[in-house]
Amino acid sequence: MAIEAHKCNQPECKGFVLIENADFDLKDIPLDEKYGCYAFDRPHCSECGKEFLVVPHYIVIEVNDKDFSEWEQIESTCMTQFERRQRELKMLSS
Numbered sequence: 001m002a003i004e005a006h007k008c009n010q011p012e013c014k015g016f017v018l019i020e021n022a023d024f025d026l027k028d029i030p031l032d033e034k035y036g037c038y039a040f041d042r043p044h045c046s047e048c049g050k051e052f053l054v055v056p057h058y059i060v061i062e063v064n065d066k067d068f069s070e071w072e073q074i075e076s077t078c079m080t081q082f083e084r085r086q087r088e089l090k091m092l093s094s
């Protein structure tokens, strides 16, 4: 089971977008009703809550308009970075 982390692209946001790619079946991609396209998942940023879409093949995008004429792929990162950030947050809140 693999969890992939991506960096949120929101300015000032240090959050992460996590996806678990083990559950995805490339032959059976669900149709996302909200965006009307094929997407595996609709993850949210761990901090600002911004919504993203996971589309084949495991890229995470921000949809700027519903016709998909405008979208942006966000930067992938690693779980270590995410865990470091979570520890940072814990320290800040205690």
Ligand SMILES: [Zn+2]
Residues within 6 Å of the ligand: 008, 009, 010, 013, 014, 015, 016, 045, 046, 047, 048, 049, 050
């Ligand atoms: Zn964010």
